[in-house]
Amino acid sequence: MKSSGLFSAIGVLALSLLTLMLLNEWDGRLPSDKEKAKIAPLIIAYNITGKNFTPEGYLEYRVHAEQLIENDADNTTELVQPDVHIFQQDSRPQWHITSRNALYTSGQNQLTLSGDVYAQQLDAERLSIESDAITYFSKQERISTQHPVRVKQGANITTAGGMQADANTGILELFSPVESRYAMP
Numbered sequence: 001m002k003s004s005g006l007f008s009a010i011g012v013l014a015l016s017l018l019t020l021m022l023l024n025e026w027d028g029r030l031p032s033d034k035e036k037a038k039i040a041p042l043i044i045a046y047n048i049t050g051k052n053f054t055p056e057g058y059l060e061y062r063v064h065a066e067q068l069i070e071n072d073a074d075n076t077t078e079l080v081q082p083d084v085h086i087f088q089q090d091s092r093p094q095w096h097i098t099s100r101n102a103l104y105t106s107g108q109n110q111l112t113l114s115g116d117v118y119a120q121q122l123d124a125e126r127l128s129i130e131s132d133a134i135t136y137f138s139k140q141e142r143i144s145t146q147h148p149v150r151v152k153q154g155a156n157i158t159t160a161g162g163m164q165a166d167a168n169t170g171i172l173e174l175f176s177p178v179e180s181r182y183a184m185p
Contacts, residue, residue, distance in 0.1 A: 043070035059087045065102075075106040082113070096120050099134075109138040127153045131163075141167035146175070155183035 045068045052060045067080040079102040085093035100115025114133045121127040131149040136142075144164045151158045151174075162175035 040073075041069050042072035043068065054089075056089075058089050059091065061086045062093075077104040077106070078102070079104075093122055096122055111136040111138065125153055127151070149174075157181050 047066060048068045049062065049064045051062045054060050062085045063079070064083045065079040065081055067078075069078040070076075071078070080100070082097075082099060082102040084095075084097040086095040086097070088094045097113070097117075097119040099113040099117040101113070103112045103114075104110070105112075112133065112135045117129075117131050117134045119129045119134070129149060129151050131145050132147045134143055134145045134147075134149075137144070142165065144162075146162045149160050149163045151160070151163075158174065158178065158180040160174035160176070160178045164173045164175075165171070
């Protein structure tokens with residue numbers, strides 16, 4: 001009986017030492033400089049998929065990314081290879097958007113897509129937008145880019161030096177130089 005008490009005491013001691021070592025190792029992983037520790041990522045996740053639903057319970061969008069990096073210090077989320085489907089209430093995706101990278105800044109409600117940005121409307125008109133970078137301002141429901149953009153609808157193609165679109169008003173501004181090519185019906 002005495003030996004089992006000894007083993008229990010050794011087990012508790014070993015568990016305590018292991019816990020202290022793990023806590024010490026965890027503390028040692030963050031930079032010792034407090035300013036550098038603040039900018040260390042809060043979360044790094046790989047091969048993630050997320051869904052967002054409307055208050056009525058409809059699927060609003062589905063996003064998949066190869067990597068997600070959540071930075072608590074500056075309130076940003078980075079995505080590598082984001083692939084987004086935006087839905088309407090009929091449960092079919094209406095838009096498909098891809099890019100190499102995305103950066104969401106929570107404080108500004110701003111999403112910046114960069115690197116081979118491609119957005120395609122999935123209805124009968126098949127409108128698509130291509131650019132190297134596009135910023136979406138969610139509060140204002142506005143997109144904007146100062147980079148060259150290519151807008152294609154069917155066989156019709158328009159290129160511009162940049163653009164701004166407002167979902168509330170339906171106004172699309174194209175920045176010069178603008179060139180359009182329309183196919184004869």
